[in-house]
Amino acid sequence: MPHIAGIDHVQVAIPPGSDDAARAxxxxxxxxxxxxxPAPLNASGGAxxxxxxxxxxxxxxxxxxxxxxxxxxxxxxxxxxxxALLRERGVDxxxxxxxxxxxxxxxEDPFGNRIELIEAAPR
Numbered sequence: 384m385p386h387i388a389g390i391d392h393v394q395v396a397i398p399p400g401s402d403d404a405a406r407a408x409x410x411x412x413x414x415x416x417x418x419x420x421p422a423p424l425n426a427s428g429g430a431x432x433x434x435x436x437x438x439x440x441x442x443x444x445x446x447x448x449x450x451x452x453x454x455x456x457x458x459x460x461x462x463x464x465x466x467a468l469l470r471e472r473g474v475d476x477x478x479x480x481x482x483x484x485x486x487x488x489x490x491e492d493p494f495g496n497r498i499e500l501i502e503a504a505p506r
Contacts, residue, residue: 389436389437390437391437391438392431392437392438392439392440393437393438393439393440393455394440394441394442395439395440395441395442395450395455395492395496396442396443396444396447396450396496397429397441397442397443397444397447397492397494397496398443398444398447398494399428399443399444399445399447400428400443401443401493401494402428402429402430402441402443404493404494405429405430405441405492405493405494406430407493408492408493409430409432409439409441409492410430410432412469412472412473412474413457413469415432415433415434415439416432416433417430417431417432417433418431418432418433418438419431427442427443428442428443429441429442429443434457435458439455447494449491449494449495449496449497450496450497451495451496451497452497453497454496454497454498454499455498455499456498456499456500456501457498457499457500457501458501458502458503458504459500459501459502459503460503462486462488462500462502462503465500466488466500469490474490475490475491476488476489476490476500477489477490479499482501485501485502485503485504486501486502487499487500487501487502488500
């Protein structure tokens with residue numbers, strides 16, 4: 384039976400012309416590896432990052448408004464250490480209510496977009 388098999392990527396909007404700040408945050412602060420965009424899409428700017436098998440696409444949007452509800456949620460190994468690392472890097476990490484026994488935290492990118500961090504499930 385036909386069905387959706389997974390998520391290929393998530394798109395996060397940023398103000399136009401903010402590609403360098405996005406790279407500094409998503410690549411530098413969060414530590415996500417950047418992956419090359421296909422050549423035909425380079426003219427539109429933005430950047431693509433990898434998180435596991437899923438891509439995170441960052442792109443400028445005219446009339447940008449930060450997403451306060453819609454958000455990517457990243458699964459985090461070594462949750463306490465990662466949150467401490469982000470705090471050391473100047474990120475405001477706010478603990479949130481646990482869901483299904485897994486800790487969660489909320490952060491914002493430099494543009495005000497919400498990002499959720501979820502503790503990896505026990506192995």
